Amino acid sequence: MASQNKAPKGDRKVILVGNPNVGKSVLFNALTGAYTVVSNYPGTSVAVARGHCEINGQRYEILDTPGMYSLLPITEEERVAREMLLLEDAHAVIHVLDARNIERMLPMTLQLIEAGLPVILLVNILDEAERSGMSIDIPLLQEKLGIPVVGGAMRSKRGLKEVRQAIAECGDDDLPSFGYSSDLEKDIAKVTDTLTGDYRLDLRALALLLLQKDDEILALVSDREGDNFEQVQQAAAETAFEHRFDLHLRISLERKRVCKGLLAETVRQPENRRLRFADRLSAWTTNPWTGFPLLILVLYFGIYQFVGKFGAGVLVNLCEGSLFENFLNPLAISLIDRFVPWYWLRELVVGEYGIFTLGVRYAVALVLPIVGTFFLTFSVIEDVGYFPRLAMLVDRVFKKIGLNGRAVIPMVLGFGCDTMATMVTRTLETVRERVLVTLLLALAIPCSAQLGVILGLLSGVPGALLVWTVCIVLIFLLVGFLSAQVLPGERPMFYMELPPMRLPQFHNVLVKTMTRMQWYFLEIFPLFIIASVLLWAGKMTGALEWLVRGMTPVMGMLGLPEEASAAFIFGFFRRDFGAAGLYDLQEAGLLTPVQLTVAAVTMTLFVPCIAQFLMMKKERGWKVSLGIFLFVTVLAFSVGWSLNIFLLFTGILS
Amino acid sequence: MQNSSKAEDILEALWIAVVEEGDNSISLQDLQVSVDDQPLVELAEQALVEVKGARVYLRHEGRMEGQKVVRRHRLSERLMMDIFDLKGANANSKACEFEHLLNEGIDTKICTLLNHPTTCPHGKAIPPGPCCFEARKKGGAGVVSLTELKVGESGEIAYLSTEDPKKMQKLMSMGVLPGSSIRLSRTFPAYIFHVGNSEFAVDEQLAQEIFVRQS
Secondary structure, three states, X not given: OHHHHOOOOOOEEEEEEOOOOOOHHXXXXXXXXXXXXXXXXXXXXXXXXXXEEEEOOEEEEXXXXXXXXXXXXXXXXXHHHXXXXXXOOEEEEEEEEEHHHHHHHHHHXXXXXHOOOOEEEEEEXXXXXXXXXXXXXXXXXXXXXXXXXXXXXXXXXXXXXHHHHHHHHOOOOOOOOOOOOHHHHHHHHHHHOOOOOOOOOOHHHHHHHHHOOOHHHHHHHHHHHHHHHHHHHHHHHHHHHHXXXXXXXXXXXXXXXXXXXXXXXXXXXXXXXXXXXXXXXXHHHHOHHHHHHHHHHHHHHHHHHHHHHHHHHHHHHHHHHHHHHHHHHHHHHHHHHHHOOOHHHHHHHHOOOOHHHHHHHHHHHHHHHHHHHHHHHHHHHHHHOOHHHHXXXXXXXXXXXXXOHHHHHHHHHHOOOHHHHHHHHHHOOOHHHHHHHHHHHHHHOOOHHHHHHHHHHHOOOOOHHHXXXXXXXXXXXXXXXXXXXXXXXXXXXXXXXXXXXXXXXXXXXXXXXXXXXXXXXXXXXHHHHHHHHHHHHHHHHOHHHHHHHHHHHHHHHOOOOOOHHHHHHXXXXXXXXXXXXXXXXXXXXXXXXXXXXXXXXXXXXXOOOHHXXXXXXXXXXXHHHHHHHHHHHHHHHHHHHHHHHHHHHHOOOO | OOOOHHHHHHHHHHHHHHHHOOOOEXXXXXXXXXXXXXHHHHHHHOOOEEEEOOEEEEOHHHHHHHHHHHHHHHHHHHHHHHHOOOOHHHHHHHXXXXXXXXXXXXXXXXXXXXXXXXXXXXXXXXXXXXXXHHHHHHOOOOEXXXXXXXXXXXXXXXXXXXXXXXXXXXXXXXXXXXXXXXXXXXOOOOEEEEEOOEEEEEOHHHHOOEEEEEO
């Protein structure tokens, strides 16, 4: 397989690996410039960025992997990163690490060297390390490690030239090997002696992974060894059993011992650290007394003011009101009217549900500004390093609903786009957590487009927004709590690295936002078009009217006018379609405050949009996604019905 | 000098009666021995006890020896309870057998393992040994779980007790390894600690699995 991947004339592959938050993406951008393609790794939903660069006339393909802590994967992302290392025929593997944490991250360099990969070590963020008084002797480290080592700070492009040079010079030099204690070496030898197949990976590394019961490696070895496999498995199992109590620990400690030796004269640490403002801010965000007020500030300015007021208000008015309604729509309509004689085609393009007048207008003018501003806020918050702290802050609450704090990240992303968030649930560790988050996203997390419209709708009616918020939060907690009791599975554990807080980097934020916008546009734009075609077909055939009439009794039960049923039907094609439909109703003065609130709550809880449903099916399978679909639908209308009765009975809002 | 188990039991009973309960002696009848029983003769020959008439007296020299026996007994009780998780009559009889094996410095090791306990499971005081005085002089409480540390305190990671290999692996790959220094900076709503120059947050269940030697 290795030979068929090798294309001497083609692009050589360079893979970037390392822990999360060490500057892999910054290096990636510095090497490749602006043109990158972010796509899912085949067969997975983990995004991998690919780009190109040219050094001395030779083209290289650069692959940015998801963050990984060790060659032994735990999460889906780490699995993908490792698979890339194992399967792609790399010309060079650049291990990026954070100079400040070199002692902790160097063991992975050993693992990569051990695996027989052509490793270049980049000691990144050297500037901040030096600022804190630390010094690292890079040439000495290179001599001791026996592989190319570059020190630098990619954010200021320091060391970039050396990295490029190291890539160009990376050849088939013999890799150094680091000895472990004799008994561990003996155990490794017991396994390597039985291996006869042909592997990309070094046999020692393979043996170590086998000893640590790595299922994928076991499958790979089973594939390559054929009849001999039983013997290999036997040897690995026996040795692993002998050291069942402390195998992982022994291996880790051995690596640590080797690293300590490597760093002994190389690194000088200052005695005491100064407390910086970032440290103090970090302490505030993790203290519940100051953390929750800070969270509210972030939500108020980041989401309410920027996304809600600016994105959904100013930008939407500008795009929809000025651009489309006054200019583009009349232009399109007059053009079509002049040149197209057929009624059905005119309807299809510029009619009530026309591709241009509805599909394109909604996608570009109504949704894009809202989603765009949200993704911008999300990227800034992400780049600052706030999310792990938020996860830690809410961990206790999330435990009550069967999740751990980690789940807050897909949840927050859900406020941007539930479809994307459903995909991101893959990063959670257990199937139970993934199902729970998928359910809660489908039910109680409104996406930014929907949220924008609903905030706009309800802000005109005093008290309505409060009732809506209380309802959604209650349903979220109640359903989370109950389903956590019902769903089987182990209790989740919470652990997370808290990267140092820092000022957002303009370029990082821009790239992250653009990547998400690009994904959104590619995935969602076609759906708007399909949705408007479906609606058009429904209108032409009368099916839509039939459906809307079918929904009318349900609307009656909720105390809503029958026109609202159209909004609910649209709601399935895009959540925000539905909310925007309500907006039109309110503009027309057809809804009382109670009706408005009931409709908004029901709409928020109601079935996710078609895109999210398809993503649920893809991630969770038919059974689970249909179950969630039914549950959410029934619950949404029951809650709407009860809320209507409750509001009418108590006289709140009327 | 190694006394027989029976002799140690006599010494123990005497020490408890004299030192803890305020008697000056025990009758032969209460000890269920006769004057010429081998264990008693053995103790008398070493001048640890003195037999006068029908009563046995603890000599001054016997006090130190008796205290050691009691200490061993109560340590082994703690061992049965805390480590082997045995309770009730079974634990008592096992502790009685076990205490006689704790000679020659083994009691020191058990005492250190148990983090120098001061009372037995029945609430009676365990006489401190030299190791306890030494640990007290150092001021450290020995090895404790991360959850026992106060904010701002630091130490060295002694071991990870987790049985779940995945959890252990995750902790280790984050650099939470025995021998690393660790500093606790927050305990609520989750535990935040520094290892090296990095900061981590874990929940209480995981924090309990990290054992720290305080510095």
